[in-house]
Amino acid sequence: MAINLTRRAALGAAAALPFASAATPLLAAGAQTKANTTIARSFQLGDFTVTTLLDGSLPRDTAKEIFGGGASDEEFAKVSAENFISPDVAQFFFTPTLVHTGSELVLFDTGLGQGGIQAALADAGVSPDQIDVVVITHMHPDHIGGMTTNDAATFPNARYVTAAQEYDFWAAQEAGNRVGDLVAAKVSPLAEKMTFVEDGGDVASGITAMSAFGHTPGHTVFHLESNGQRLILTGDLANHYIWSFAHPEWEVRFDMDKAAATxxxxxxxxxxxxxxxxxxxxxxxxxGAGFVETRGDGFRFVPVSYQMMG
Known part of the structure; x- marks a missing residue:
């Protein structure tokens, strides 16, 4: 596993990122698309406009079995109570991110494939055929489900980017593997439009890949930088905003290599x-946006509030 943080760490801290206050349709190339709705939220990062897109949300039982591998029942319940959440139920959110660089519309992950991504994009004033680049952080179903719609490419004019390790692993699975079968149906038909990015490689100017393996063999997070402001799209690096931050060592059911994920x-x-x-x-x-602070031997996720709104 390779994670190159040295160059990025030298870039300095990001300034506050104001949320855009109004929804504006994308009318022409180079126009800035912004949204502030219940399913699409935009903010500025230097010259970039970053829009998070709510593809869906649902509760899931057996939270400790999913997020608390290695924790005692008492310890898991204590951390949950300290943060005013149930130790039994987790609320899942599925949030692709759209980045308008000024010259390209870059979409990170495509959601569950149940129409949520199209609805959120519409709230941001964007149609699927306007997407220039689709970046896949990894190939779990909730990230690639929206790549095709009715067996046709959902984003017909896009090029596709992912890590070679990720694609190669899933493409090599035998028939009957759930994820491998979905990759064969959703991703492989678009392989001729796909390029592979390595750790430190550029997706576009100001967007750099950072290998963060463990959740899957090629899981990749992405560093954004524009006019000295920075942001990391962390994908599934941490799957829950309390448990995975407070105790990064607690094993997550969905992490394929538990030690590498930690x-x-x-x-x-x-x-x-x-x-x-x-x-x-x-x-x-x-x-989906926020900050991270250290707390004891772990961390705390600090969700955005007024400091990122304008």
Missing amino acids: ESRRKVLGMLAADKVPMVGYHMPFP
Whole structure:
């Protein structure tokens, strides 16, 4: 596993990122698309407009079995009570992110494939055929489900970017593997339009890949920088805003390599806390953006509030 943080750590802390206050349709190339609704929220990052898109949300029982591997029942209940949440039920959020660089519309992950991504994009004033680049952080179903609609590409004019390790692993699975079968149906038909990015590689100017393996073999997070302001799109680095931050070592059922996932969490969350860089997490409570601070041997996710609104 390789995580290169040195160059990024030297860039300095991000300034406050004001949310845009009004929804504006994307009428022409180069126009800034902004939204402030219950399913699409925009804010500025230098010259970039970043919009988080709520694809869906649902509760899930057996929270400790999912997020508390290695924790005692008492310890898991204590952390939950201290943070005013149930130890039994977790609320899942699914939040792709759209980045308008000024010249391209770059979409990170595509959601569950149940129409939520199209609805959220519409609230941001964007149609699927306007997307220039689709970046896949990893290939779990809730990230690639929206790549096709009725067996056709949902984003017909886009090029696609992911980590080679991720695609190669899932494409090599035998028939009958749930994720492998979905990759064969949703991703492989678009392979001729796909390029592969390595750790430190650029997706577009100001958007850099950072390997953060463990959740899956090629799980990748992305560093955004524009005019000295920074943001990390953390994908599924941390799947829950309380448990995975307070105890990065607690095993998550969905992490394929538990030890590597813990190492990735500690390295990336530690960088975010040290440099005061904001993040957007795919499964964080919508709008998914916030900050990270150290707390004891772990961390605390601090959701955005008025400091990012304008």
